[in-house]
Amino acid sequence: MKPIEWAVNTMPKTDDRHLPVMSPEEIKRARSFHESFPQYKETPLTKLPHMADHLGLGEIYIKDESYRFGLNAFKVLGGSYAMAKYVAKQTKKEVSDLPYQVLTSQALKEEFGQATFFTATDGNHGRGVAWAARQLGQKAVVFMPKGTTLNRFNNIKAEGADVTIEESNYDECVRMAADAASKVKNGVVVQDTAWDGYEEIPAWIMQGYGTMVMEADEQLKEYGCERPTHVFVQAGVGSLAGAVIGYFKNRYPVNPPICVVVEADVAACLYEGAKAGDGNIRIVDGDMQTIMAGLACGEPNTISWDILKNHTDTFISAPDWAAAQGMRMLAAPIKGDTPVTSGESGAAPFGVLASIMKDDSCQALREHLGLNKDSKVLLFSTEGDTDPDRYKAIVWEGKDR
Numbered sequence: 340m341k342p343i344e345w346a347v348n349t350m351p352k353t354d355d356r357h358l359p360v361m362s363p364e365e366i367k368r369a370r371s372f373h374e375s376f377p378q379y380k381e382t383p384l385t386k387l388p389h390m391a392d393h394l395g396l397g398e399i400y401i402k403d404e405s406y407r408f409g410l411n412a413f414k415v416l417g418g419s420y421a422m423a424k425y426v427a428k429q430t431k432k433e434v435s436d437l438p439y440q441v442l443t444s445q446a447l448k449e450e451f452g453q454a455t456f457f458t459a460t461d462g463n464h465g466r467g468v469a470w471a472a473r474q475l476g477q478k479a480v481v482f483m484p485k486g487t488t489l490n491r492f493n494n495i496k497a498e499g500a501d502v503t504i505e506e507s508n509y510d511e512c513v514r515m516a517a518d519a520a521s522k523v524k525n526g527v528v529v530q531d532t533a534w535d536g537y538e539e540i541p542a543w544i545m546q547g548y549g550t551m552v553m554e555a556d557e558q559l560k561e562y563g564c565e566r567p568t569h570v571f572v573q574a575g576v577g578s579l580a581g582a583v584i585g586y587f588k589n590r591y592p593v594n595p596p597i598c599v600v601v602e603a604d605v606a607a608c609l610y611e612g613a614k615a616g617d618g619n620i621r622i623v624d625g626d627m628q629t630i631m632a633g634l635a636c637g638e639p640n641t642i643s644w645d646i647l648k649n650h651t652d653t654f655i656s657a658p659d660w661a662a663a664q665g666m667r668m669l670a671a672p673i674k675g676d677t678p679v680t681s682g683e684s685g686a687a688p689f690g691v692l693a694s695i696m697k698d699d700s701c702q703a704l705r706e707h708l709g710l711n712k713d714s715k716v717l718l719f720s721t722e723g724d725t726d727p728d729r730y731k732a733i734v735w736e737g738k739d740r
């Protein structure tokens with residue numbers, strides 16, 4: 340069995356110029372926008388007291404994004420907010436002037452005109468963009484990487500998007516989407532990652548994810564937990580991780596939680612960067628075949644990388660078995676705890692946490708992170724069974740893929 344590997348962050352700090360992307364004022368704006376949706380409802384924050392006891396932790400909380408807008412994943416928060424911000428900018432309005440009713444009105448459509456939103460996706464982001472484009476009465480074109488399952492493809496097609504599976508990996512699909520958009524009148528790239536020269540839309544996407552984090556922060560308080568001591572968050576390109584960790588650093592500037600980033604081992608670009616230690620980005624290439632489809636990205640988001648370098652304690656590279664273990668443990672937790680339907684990318688951090696607490700090979704990491712009976716750990720199950728066939732194969736039939 341491949342081991343879980345980790346790199347403690349010793350990278351040089353930067354001027355933190357991207358941290359304000361996740362400031363409370365920005366996130367309040369995103370939250371108000373999402374609250375205007377008829378589909379809006381806070382997703383549950385599930386507490387697992389018996390599991391915490393079993394693992395030797397104080398408290399475990401897991402945000403269950405399988406309930407998000409009927410789309411089974413958190414991603415729509417980012418795409419929808421970025422598209423609204425884009426429409427606001429083009430029509431010279433504030434996003435606060437564009438709640439759902441206005442944004443989807445015929446009057447606004449006439450004012451804004453017709454655009455085509457292009458994106459690349461391993462599934463969840465593209466589904467969110469296609470869904471939002473449909474709400475706005477706009478077109479979406481979606482590129483998916485090699486190895487994408489038919490379920491994920493069909494979910495996007497069902498939203499009315501023009502979607503293809505390419506013979507390329509995710510990062511190459513991102514370039515294809517950007518290239519295709521540049522050749523179409525009013526083509527707009529809505530990509531969930533940033534690169535030099537493309538930062539505005541990904542920053543808005545990260546702010547959209549902030550709605551989920553702000554909900555969790557408030558729900559923790561309802562449970563009587565003032566502040567988590569540890570946050571575990573999964574990463575593909577790292578937009579989500581930058582959003583979560585940036586949110587908590589802004590929220591608790593003096594005593595932020597200890598933050599841990601978990602990646603799929605075949606696509607562990609952030610972990611490789613941390614291991615190299617010089618602060619520069621590392622890129623992972625190849626097919627990156629993993630059950631954690633949402634984490635199969637080898638090129639970091641440049642804005643997030645800056646936030647992560649400054650505020651992540653440890654970067655973890657996780658094999659598929661850890662994600663599969665997390666899925667099974669969340670589906671059938673200790674008696675008395677509420678089960679969580681958590682997909683491959685959703686369950687990876689929990690699977691890793693369970694191993695850190697139970698496996699002798701992870702003792703040094705457990706001690707480094709100070710995980711013990713006093714710890715209050717927050718995790719994000721970022722997707723439900725977005726690929727139901729594979730979910731059943733792993734959880735019911737005990738397969739690892």
Ligand SMILES: Cc1ncc(COP(=O)(O)O)c(C=O)c1O
Pocket residue numbers: 412413414461463464531573574575576577578579580632633634636684685721722
């Ligand atoms: C379910 C799920 N979780 C986590 C992630 C990782 O997000 P990011 O690529 O921003 O790191 C993704 C990305 O697609 C995803 O679909």
